[in-house]
Amino acid sequence: MWEWSRPRSSGPKERRGEGAAPIASHADAVAPVLPPALAPPREGRPAPGQAPGQAPRRLGGARGGRGPRRCVALSSGEPDASRRRLLPPSAERRRRLRPALPGSYLGAALSWSLRLRGLPQTRRFDVNSFVARTKTCGELRSTHIGQVVTLCGWIQYQRQVLNLHGINSVVLPLTFHAGSHLKKTLCDTPVESVLRVTGTVVPRPPGQANPRMPTGDIEVKAETAEVLNTCKKLPFEVKDFAKKNETLRMQYRYLDLRSTVMQYNLRLRSQMVMRMREYLCHRNGFVDVETPMLFKKTPGGAKEFVVPSREAGKFYSLPQSPQQFKQLLMVGGLDRYFQVARCFRDEGSKPDRQPEFTQIDIEMSFVDQAGVQALTEGLLQYSWPEEKGPVTVPFPSMSYDEAVAIFGTDKPDTRFGMKIQDVSHVFRNVEVGFLQKFLSEPQGTVRAICIPQGAKYLQNKDLDSLNELTESQFDQGLSHLILRSDGSMKSRLSKFLNEEQKLGLVRAVQADVDDVVLLAAGKPQKCFALGKARLESANLLEARGLSLRDPSAFHFLWVVDFPLFLPKEGNPKELESAHHPFTAPNASDKHLLYTEPAKVRGQHYDLVLNGNEIGGGSIRIHDAEQQQFILETVLKENTELLSHLLEALACGAPPHGGIALGLDRLMSLLVGAPSIRDVIAFPKSLRGRDLMSNSPNYVASEELEPYHIQVAWPLTQARESTDFS
CATH class of the missing domain: 3.30.930.10 (Bira Bifunctional Protein; Domain 2)
Known part of the structure; x- marks a missing residue:
């Protein structure tokens, strides 16, 4: 998969102890030919693992742990005694690493089209080599107008013009010469049949250009076409807008893989x-x-x-x-x-x-x-x-105890707040039996989370469901109170709290009008119940239209x-x-x-x-x-x-x-x-089954004999049944 350009000269040498290998100069460094996602970092960007302005880190180690991390290759002789360092390409060379992609990254129906230009090597990544096509559907642009090309792909639509979709799932219109028999022949061919078409790239008629498509300025006027394989009636449409249930997608995974989403993933x-x-x-x-x-x-x-x-x-x-x-x-x-x-x-x-x-x-x-x-x-x-x-490094760090105390879980989502607060001091002198019982126990505590605008977005049944959830999973009930606009509290506990205690609770959880406060009492392990309630509350709020977590943000x-x-x-x-x-x-x-x-x-x-x-x-x-x-x-x-x-x-x-x-x-x-x-290309279902091949499946008893295994087979009807769950 990798191509390496040979250095033109050995370059300057530097002695680094007995048996040290020469160090190549920037100009003569051995540089890999990389796909676009593998291109070296641009000038001015921090090195991998290094924040902007941060000195390079040194990784410890008795062997090879010297100095900042660099591109190294072990020598073939003594890997611990001598090393050959491969310096990264020069800034000029990095600027020349520009990918030429035939189309967008979004999906593909054939192999990936990737070409690199501007690199001084004889071989290039080219998905059109060794195959029957000369170009891919997503590769064509207005610069190709007048060229004769051969394309391969699948029929996507049968309308006034025939649309061919191929690599990168780009749809390319095909037009035909007047009186051509090709149009009649191909328009009778089922959708998703496989074609090979030869024709001339021409501009689209005035007013028909589509600026939203990479190939929106051109079309192909077909001269010859060959149906490589016809397609039977499919169980679902191979189009991104067509909704398919997951069981059907798993059963016909090879069709689902043609979608733009799966290709991209x-x-x-x-x-x-x-x-x-x-x-x-x-x-x-x-x-x-x-x-x-x-x-x-x-x-x-x-x-x-x-x-x-x-x-x-x-x-x-x-x-x-x-x-x-x-x-x-x-x-x-x-x-x-x-x-x-x-x-x-x-x-x-x-x-x-x-x-x-x-x-x-x-x-x-x-x-x-x-x-x-x-x-x-x-x-x-x-x-x-x-x-x-x-990605900004270094990543923040938190101890296990701190994560559980603040977020109620050892894998916290830090994209939003609603942190757990210890409010034991507020309820220390409150005459409520169950609270005093828990607070009198060793490590007994009362903790709370504040749900922003919970009174506006959550109903009583939602609060009841949160309580049922924590009781079933953690054997921990929740109490709740709502802060009204007049400063009063709606809660069974409010009558046991004086004004100073109410104010202390509001300050502790930083509550505002229409916020809902959830309370849990017990040992610190009960934080897990509030952690679950925190996540479920966020899901409910977002389902009702309140944005809490940025889906495009990545918090490590x-x-x-x-x-x-x-x-x-x-x-x-x-x-x-x-x-x-x-x-x-x-x-x-x-x-x-x-x-x-x-x-x-x-x-x-x-x-x-x-x-x-x-x-x-x-x-x-x-x-x-x-x-x-x-x-x-x-x-x-x-x-x-x-x-x-x-x-x-x-x-x-x-x-x-x-x-x-x-x-x-x-x-x-x-x-x-x-x-x-x-x-995953071919995943298993929730029950661990491969719905496409219907596995796991039964094995004949004679095939089990070499393994000294005897199986008590279920009823014949059960063996013959097919379970797609």
């Missing part, structure tokens, strides 16, 4: 991944390593899919992430690893999850938390599409200092890992690990975007004894299942850490898709 995803590869591999010396798909079931984390083997009673497991493999790669001295990893989790039906998903998996040796965060910020800044606006946030362990569900006396059992404890809490493990904080960090977790990582345990103590004593796990990892850690494992970014969720937020299924 998948092509933008491809550009993002290519940019990430460029940043990690070519600029920061990472190695792309594929890890096994067939592994073994190990303790901790989500449920895993099992795969039968030919050894009786033995099964493989599909990895929920390459976590153990990337740690083993660090033990093996690979230093910097990344992978566009396919992962699998058997989590049942969840609207924002898929049984198979993709993550950008990263691991580094000799790194600390700040180094991983800086790398991640630079990666996102470098790969972020220009049309989505710049690091959440750090998570607890290393949490009480186990169903048995709170035992502990389980808050992240995974390989997360290292905070250095300041190490002494608590052996006495009060529930109080230990972990070196775990989550990356949150607009209230959604898009990444999570940690600094790992690299000491075998500490890892064994956590597994055996704290978590009470069978260490035999992880003996391979424990043995590796005892063989000189370096300090290491990393992160994994959820590519599907990141892309869905980037394009504003309602579901991650809209950024």
Whole structure:
């Protein structure tokens, strides 16, 4: 995929110790030929991972951690002793990196048309090479008038003129010579049939130009046309304005992929991944390593899919992430690893999850938390599409305790306010039984959120639904009060409050006329109930027309200092890992690990975007004894299942850490898709089914014999039924 221009000369050399490689000059630097989304930053823009005016960051590390991050390539001899630095192209060369796109970025029905002009290389990206067309539908402009072209595409409309849509989903009118038999023949051809047309590019008749289209000034007068394939009657129209239910879209996914939206989403995803590869591999010396798909079931984390083997009673497991493999790669001295990893989790039906998903998996040796965060910020800044606006780094950071106390969640949406306020002091002397009961308990508290203009936009049934929601999910009821225009309060609690207490409550939550205040009493964990109510209230307000969250804004946030362990569900006396059992404890809490493990904080960090977790990582345990103590004593796990990892850690494992970014969720937020299924080519349904191929499906009993598996088959009728849910 990459083309590299050869340097014309070796350029000046600089000695950097024994065996150091020459450093190329700007003029002779080896420069990649990049797609538009991969072009180097323009002059004056901050480097990836660097805020405007900020000095370049240095990433720690005993190997290769010297100096600011630059474009490096490891030498083929001794990767730790000598390096060949590849300087970025000069400013003049960067100015010449101008993409020539045949049409807009919006979707495509064939392969992507991308050409680069102004670069001193013999080969060019050209989607018209090796194929039957000479131009694409979206490539033609008024400068092509008079040229004879061959186009391929699908019939979109059959009206007075025939519209052909092809690459970039651009509609191009076809006209015909007077008396031509082509018009009659082609107008009888079904919509979405595939054509190859040869004709001359001509200007559109006066008054028929369409300035809203890239090809709005021209049309093609067809001379020859060939129907390459006819199309049967389709289950839905392949047009963006045609509404289709999701089940039908999943069942005929290959038709849904022709839409402008799906084309745009998948092509933008491809550009993002290519940019990430460029940043990690070519600029920061990472190695792309594929890890096994067939592994073994190990303790901790989500449920895993099992795969039968030919050894009786033995099964493989599909990895929920390459976590153990990337740690083993660090033990093996690979230093910097990344992978566009396919992962699998058997989590049942969840609207924002898929049984198979993709993550950008990263691991580094000799790194600390700040180094991983800086790398991640630079990666996102470098790969972020220009049309989505710049990414400002460094990202703000917030502790887990602070996020829960202020927003009622460990993944807060910081695009809007409605922060949780502690109003315990207001109700300390209020004679209300249930409030005094909660306040008298250890860590008892009363907290509140203010819903702006809630009295105007919310009805009583909405407030009741919020109360029912928090009671069902958190066993926590809510009280509410409304601030009237005359300064009075509408609430069951108002009669128990004197004027000073009412004024103190209004000031604490910064309430105004027609605002609604929601109250919750109990231990600090009850903040999660208010956090849920905060989000649901925002959804209700926006559904009624009040704008709270800018859909075009992207607010990144690091959440750090998570607890290393949490009480186990169903048995709170035992502990389980808050992240995974390989997360290292905070250095300041190490002494608590052996006495009060529930109080230990972990070196775990989550990356949150607009209230959604898009990444999570940690600094790992690299000491075998500490890892064994956590597994055996704290978590009470069978260490035999992880003996391979424990043995590796005892063989000189370096300090290491990393992160994994959820590519599907990141892309869905980037394009504003309602579901991650809209950024995946062939997703599964809510129940984990592939509706297009109707899988999973039954396997004949004789095919199971080599795996020593016997299945109690359901009723014949059930086997023959088709479930598209």
